[in-house]
Amino acid sequence: MFGPIPSTNPVLAGDDFKAWHNAIGGELTTAADDSWRTVLREKHPDMLHLLQFPYNGEPPKRLVTSKTITPNPLHFVRNHGGISIIDKDRRPMDESRFPRIEKTVTIQCSGTRRIEHIQLYGGQGDEVPQAPWAEGAISTARYVGISLKKVIKDCGGLLKPAKHLELYGAETYVKDLEVGNYVVSVPWSKVRANEVILAWEMNGEPLPKIHGYPLRVIVLGYIGARSVKWLYRIKAIENPSRAPVQAKEYLYFNQQVGKYNLCATDGIQIQEMPVSSAIMSPWTKQTVVHIGTIRCKGWAYSGGGRWPGRVELSADGGFTWYAVPPKKLSKKGRWTWRTWEYDLPCDVEGWIEIVCRCWDNSLNTQPLNVRAAWNWGLHVTSSAHRIKVYSVNKSRELTRKRLDKFEQLGISLAPLTHYDIVPGQTAEEYEQYWRDHDPRDVDD
């Protein structure tokens, strides 16, 4: 039915989701197939596919922060079902009646860097399609739309006791073997602040199909899960939505809530993401040949309208911190990340741990390790980002000489883990050492 997987890199196929959609029938029979064709048409060929269906993908590390505005084909995608089939001739409303809003907005999935959660302990993440996101489930785009507040006012305003707005997407959502639409809610206070936009344009183009064409919600400073795509209905309600996306998923648990004592009400519904950051270059387990400083690149972000005030890097696992100079950070925006680069001083030869952390304008900062914020839901991995790098420091004489010798002999550097038979020390040098130094053992 779905044909062979193309020569890209899907990690999880999503067979259960495909089978469920097929079983429901009707237009959903071809949902998985349609979805994958849209991926191939709309997304960059190098996207890292975490889940084929529902489609979940992020840009490869080298492209995550290569531009401060993410090109549409590289913007991460976190879908929960198929891509809705929309009748192009039915426009939802006459948007010209409302002031046009144009905003640059960073959207982050609360599963960003979930892979670190999974690597530490697992949880339920490695069996169900809780996509194993790396650092790329965050992207930035310029949206055009109108304020939801104005639309509601135009409809006559909100009646008491309504305090929340429930947003319905045409996307299917499966939870505990029950199927429904993708539904969440946002508080009226957020709408009233003009921080909820109904958008139809992304980086100067109509919304791509995969990103919610023709109309989606953009909730400024909230997790991506609230920015409903393929919006088809808005309902005023008294309490936060009881739909499963809001009530049973995207919850932030305490460390001691787990598989056998879990209650949804023990989780905080995730709305704003806390301050976080990530290193995009170099990458973990890479060998970096340098002469005393290592060029590092990455991003930093804080939810809720806060912005990165300072980014700090450490080459010694978080003992000593260097600040990225302000001019090496991209410019501030109320709803956007800042990308950065920095030449991190490093004298060490061998394995080091590079760490980055951010302080936002409210002076919030990140927990120092994954354990501190690990939770059964595998959401919000906002701890200081740590990567292991093998430092080869050519400013050290012995290292420089050895590498020069390799070059003379025409030997290219093998992967670090390959055994190397180029002799380091000659037999003469060995004997000379022991003539010049004390023996291993004491003599008494």
Add this chain to the structure above:
Amino acid sequence: MFGPIPSTNPVLAGDDFKAWHNAIGGELTTAADDSWRTVLREKHPDMLHLLQFPYNGEPPKRLVTSKTITPNPLHFVRNHGGISIIDKDRRPMDESRFPRIEKTVTIQCSGTRRIEHIQLYGGQGDEVPQAPWAEGAISTARYVGISLKKVIKDCGGLLKPAKHLELYGAETYVKDLEVGNYVVSVPWSKVRANEVILAWEMNGEPLPKIHGYPLRVIVLGYIGARSVKWLYRIKAIENPSRAPVQAKEYLYFNQQVGKYNLCATDGIQIQEMPVSSAIMSPWTKQTVVHIGTIRCKGWAYSGGGRWPGRVELSADGGFTWYAVPPKKLSKKGRWTWRTWEYDLPCDVEGWIEIVCRCWDNSLNTQPLNVRAAWNWGLHVTSSAHRIKVYSVNKSRELTRKRLDKFEQLGISLAPLTHYDIVPGQTAEEYEQYWRDHDPRDVDD
């Protein structure tokens, strides 16, 4: 040539070693085949095979410390070549001329727990047959033999300037594509202290072929690498052996010595192992259902004639330490490990980190993390042993109720990482919670 691998569990085949031995020819043509047949005949069927040839194997975790004296079929094996073919009628000497020595001795490979070194950073360990030892490269046996000192005295004593004794094994040893015998040395001071034994009996039986029949060296309190098997020659020399096992391997480097700046003389030749310990039960990523204490088992050891004085356990990653009561430690011996068990208090639900460490009679203790002692040679992983365990605490009401419900419904516990569709909280309970509690968001 070697036939199919039996239905056991070899991890690395050792194809290069097999090819080298085959290329040398003569008796070595069948060395790999002979070696594997000996494994099948002499070793326990559940041995964990780390390398098929040269044979490297350790007992499975549940059997490492099940007895304080390791049965011969379960004793770990670290061979470097084939098992020597010995003419049974040629006895090396008349041992009845010397006092008989009987000693219980723990032998530890300096690669014990190397897997933690490899998991942290890799190094060269994952490409060359540097066996990825876990915690089982340590075993204890009762040996019968004679003192090497007496033999040398009997031969007329040592002449100046000799200060070391070079020990030759019949085993082949390949280093940097050169082949030789397995050769190491021990200082005369160690021999003079009567701490080097020539042994022919192991746990009341003649030495198994795989353990050095008919004669091997046992160097008390030194790493296993010095206890040469299939001993055929002893030579008095002025300096430590220049043979590669002693001069180029079994070296303990500083963290900043690596692939491109390595000099053998920067490594300390490893003789005595430092104090270390390991947890054998429970095991990492296991789910442990308990009522407030977790039964833990393991070993502790210190080289050089020192012994474990105290073993401590932590259920919180090394913040709080409990001492194993002396009666729960096996008895002291100058050259032996101590096995232990302890019911570790644990109130926590969810992921915990159990850590153990030992203090020896000289009050030496272990570094607290692998990083602190990581070295390019991947030797001596003596840091406090850490395992991740998922604690299910039935002394907590909610957990007990949930598990009772599972039992009523006849649902057995799935692996932790499998998604669970048994509902935790009912819709009524959910609504009741929100009637009793403040809403998520503030209202202003």
